[in-house]
Amino acid sequence: MALKLHGIVGSPPAFRAMAALFEKDLDFEFVPVDFATGEQKTPRFLALNPFGQVPVFEDGDFKLFESRAITKYAAEAYANKGTDLVFKDPKKSAIQTVWMEVEGQKFDPTSSKLTWELFFKPIFGLTADEAVVTEFEEKLGNVLDVYEQRLTECKYLGGDRFTLADLHHLPNMHILMGTKVRSLFDVRPHVSAWASDILSRPAWTKVASLLRK
Amino acid sequence: MALKLHGIVGSPPAFRAMAALFEKDLDFEFVPVDFATGEQKTPRFLALNPFGQVPVFEDGDFKLFESRAITKYAAEAYANKGTDLVFKDPKKSAIQTVWMEVEGQKFDPTSSKLTWELFFKPIFGLTADEAVVTEFEEKLGNVLDVYEQRLTECKYLGGDRFTLADLHHLPNMHILMGTKVRSLFDVRPHVSAWASDILSRPAWTKVASLLRK
Numbered sequence: 001m002a003l004k005l006h007g008i009v010g011s012p013p014a015f016r017a018m019a020a021l022f023e024k025d026l027d028f029e030f031v032p033v034d035f036a037t038g039e040q041k042t043p044r045f046l047a048l049n050p051f052g053q054v055p056v057f058e059d060g061d062f063k064l065f066e067s068r069a070i071t072k073y074a075a076e077a078y079a080n081k082g083t084d085l086v087f088k089d090p091k092k093s094a095i096q097t098v099w100m101e102v103e104g105q106k107f108d109p110t111s112s113k114l115t116w117e118l119f120f121k122p123i124f125g126l127t128a129d130e131a132v133v134t135e136f137e138e139k140l141g142n143v144l145d146v147y148e149q150r151l152t153e154c155k156y157l158g159g160d161r162f163t164l165a166d167l168h169h170l171p172n173m174h175i176l177m178g179t180k181v182r183s184l185f186d187v188r189p190h191v192s193a194w195a196s197d198i199l200s201r202p203a204w205t206k207v208a209s210l211l212r213k
Numbered sequence: 214m215a216l217k218l219h220g221i222v223g224s225p226p227a228f229r230a231m232a233a234l235f236e237k238d239l240d241f242e243f244v245p246v247d248f249a250t251g252e253q254k255t256p257r258f259l260a261l262n263p264f265g266q267v268p269v270f271e272d273g274d275f276k277l278f279e280s281r282a283i284t285k286y287a288a289e290a291y292a293n294k295g296t297d298l299v300f301k302d303p304k305k306s307a308i309q310t311v312w313m314e315v316e317g318q319k320f321d322p323t324s325s326k327l328t329w330e331l332f333f334k335p336i337f338g339l340t341a342d343e344a345v346v347t348e349f350e351e352k353l354g355n356v357l358d359v360y361e362q363r364l365t366e367c368k369y370l371g372g373d374r375f376t377l378a379d380l381h382h383l384p385n386m387h388i389l390m391g392t393k394v395r396s397l398f399d400v401r402p403h404v405s406a407w408a409s410d411i412l413s414r415p416a417w418t419k420v421a422s423l424l425r426k
Contacts (some may be wrong), residue, residue, distance in 0.1 A: 050359040051319070064307055066314035073307040094277055094286040101279035104317055106264070146263040 003028035005070075006048065006056040008035060009210050012115065012171035013067035014055040019170050020071035022203035025082030068104060071164050083203070085164045096158035099150075099165035102143075103157075110140040111172035118179040141184050144191050151190035156198075166198050174199060174208055216241035218283075219261065219269040221248060222423050225328065225384035226280035227268040232383050233284035235416035238295030281317060284377050296416070298377045309371035312363075312378035315356075316370075323353040324385035331392040354397050357404050364403035369411075379411050387412060387421055 005021060005028050007014025021028050033039050033054050040052040048056040049065035056063065057070040059077070064070050075085040087093045113136045117128040150157060158165030173195055176182060185195050198204065218234060218241050220227025234241050246252050246267050253265040261269040262278035269276065270283040272290070277283050288298040300306045326349045330341040363370060371378030386408055389395060398408050411417065 050362060051315075062304055062307075064311055066311050066318065069307060069310040069314045072310055073303075077303055077307070090286075090290055091275055094275075094282060094290070097282040097285055098277055098279045101282045101317075102264075104314075105279065109322070149263060 002058075002060045004031050004058040005029070006031045006033050006045075006058075007054040008033055011054050012112070012175070013053070015171040015174075015207050016067040016168055017055040017057060017070040017074075019167055019204055019207050020074045020085065020164070022206050023083040023085060023167065023201075024074050024078045026074065026078060068100070068164075068168060071167065075164055083162070085162075085167065087159060087163065092159055096163050096165050099157040100168060102146075103165065103168045106143050107140075107169060108172065110136050110143060111169075111176060114140060114179070114181050115172050115175045118181065119175045137181060137184065140181065144184055144188055147194075148188040148191050151194050156194070162198065162201070166194070170198060170204050170207075174204070215271075215273045217244050217271040218242070219244045219246050219258075219271075220267040221246055224267050225325070225388070226266070228384040228387075228420050229280040229381055230268040230270060230283040230287075232380055232417055232420050233287045233298065233377070235419050236296040236298060236380065236414075237287050237291045239287065239291060281313070281377075281381060284380065288377055296375070298375075298380065300372060300376065305372055309376050309378050312370040313381060315359075316378065316381045319356050320353075320382060321385065323349050323356060324382075324389060327353060327392070327394050328385050328388045331394065332388045350394060350397065353394065357397055357401055360407075361401040361404050364407050369407070375411065375414070379407070383411060383417050383420075387417070 003021070003026055005014070005017055007018065007030065009032070018030070033045065039045055040049075040054070045056075046052055048058075048063055051065070053065070055067055055070060056065050057073070058064075059073075064073055071085070079086075087096050114133065117133050117136070121128055147157065154160060156162050156166050157169075173185070177185070177195070177199070186192050199208075216234070216239055218227070218230055220231065220243065222245070231243070246258065252258055253262075253267070258269075259265055261271075261276055264278070266278070268280055268283060269278050270286070271277075272286075277286055284298070292299075300309050327346065330346050330349070334341055360370065367373060369375050369379050370382075386398070390398070390408070390412070399405050412421075
């Protein structure tokens with residue numbers, strides 16, 4: 001078996017890539033990267049990803065980094081396996097890309113700030129900065145207001161079926177559902193239904209189960 | 214003529230989209246959005262982009278927002294016009310996507326912080342926060358260190374020819390070249406040569422000339 005995913009359990013980008021590989025029903029080896037010993041800054045790892053970050057994906061001798069590039073490659077190179085995660089029709093594909101960009105440029109920066117403050121900081125024994133939390137709750141609320149409207153028009157963000165435009169949200173959304181920020185999703189009925197739907201997909205529950213081990 | 218780009222002269226995302234349309238040799242109407250009167254928050258404009266931002270692109274009755282979704286659509290829907298801005302080969306395309314993600318996730322957040330502090334703040338009569346500038350100069354330098362290495366292997370970030378992976382950098386890079394941050398590019402020979410090359414492309418000089426009007 002020639003597929004490898006280098007990552008850390010609990011890393012949102014690594015889990016984003018892993019969710020796509022499970023959706024595509026691909027067999028792969030998960031290779032844990034030992035950040036405690038600084039493995040990510042060794043020459044061997046920097047040759048895989050010059051930024052010293054996870055995930056890294058290997059398909060034989062072909063190597064990729066950046067989680068959303070990995071999901072896109074998996075979706076396109078293994079088009080006939082597992083769930084179809086992209087649209088082929090040019091206009092549908094362009095609309096999917098709009099919402100993938102919205103995730104990367106608007107949902108991710110705000111939700112990552114909140115996962116850092118409310119989930120990762122406590123793990124490292126640090127205290128959340130409540131002013132930052134309040135500021136980014138408002139920003140995330142503004143993004144979710146647009147999602148609420150979009151999801152009245154369309155069952156999924158990227159179109160009429162689940163695609164990468166939805167999948168990319170899963171890791172941060174999963175984490176935030178265990179924090180007080182959950183209420184931002186709960187008060188918006190279409191967002192709430194969409195979140196429940198995509199978080200309960202078998203591929204995602206398989207990823208999330210790793211967090212409980 | 215059915216192509217329209219809604220934007221503001223000087224907006225980096227609007228200029229990113231415009232650069233792609235010029236590269237593709239497409240005739241389009243530039244529709245200025247009057248932020249001074251809050252046009253971007255009117256129902257008519259929010260129907261084009263629910264985030265109330267520029268750019269918005271119209272191709273007949275097909276509408277798109279998010280600058281990088283617009284460039285990708287222009288590159289793919291008008292594949293046979295102007296400059297070829299994407300790779301069709303699946304592996305080359307995946308590598309191009311890696312570097313498009315690097316721009317969106319790493320170059321853009323750091324360079325946008327610096328353009329805000331050093332270029333836009335003075336326009337609005339505000340003073341740059343030197344601590345923020347120092348912090349983000351270091352972050353941008355770290356990104357450009359990776360670019361320097363990449364550009365020793367490859368003439369362009371995305372591969373052996375100019376693609377969207379390079380083009381997406383142009384607006385912020387152009388602005389930073391007029392600030393003290395220019396030195397971060399100048400001290401890295403491959404980055405400096407790459408920047409000069411892509412900034413002197415006719416499509417970009419056509420965009421940049423609008424700033425001088």
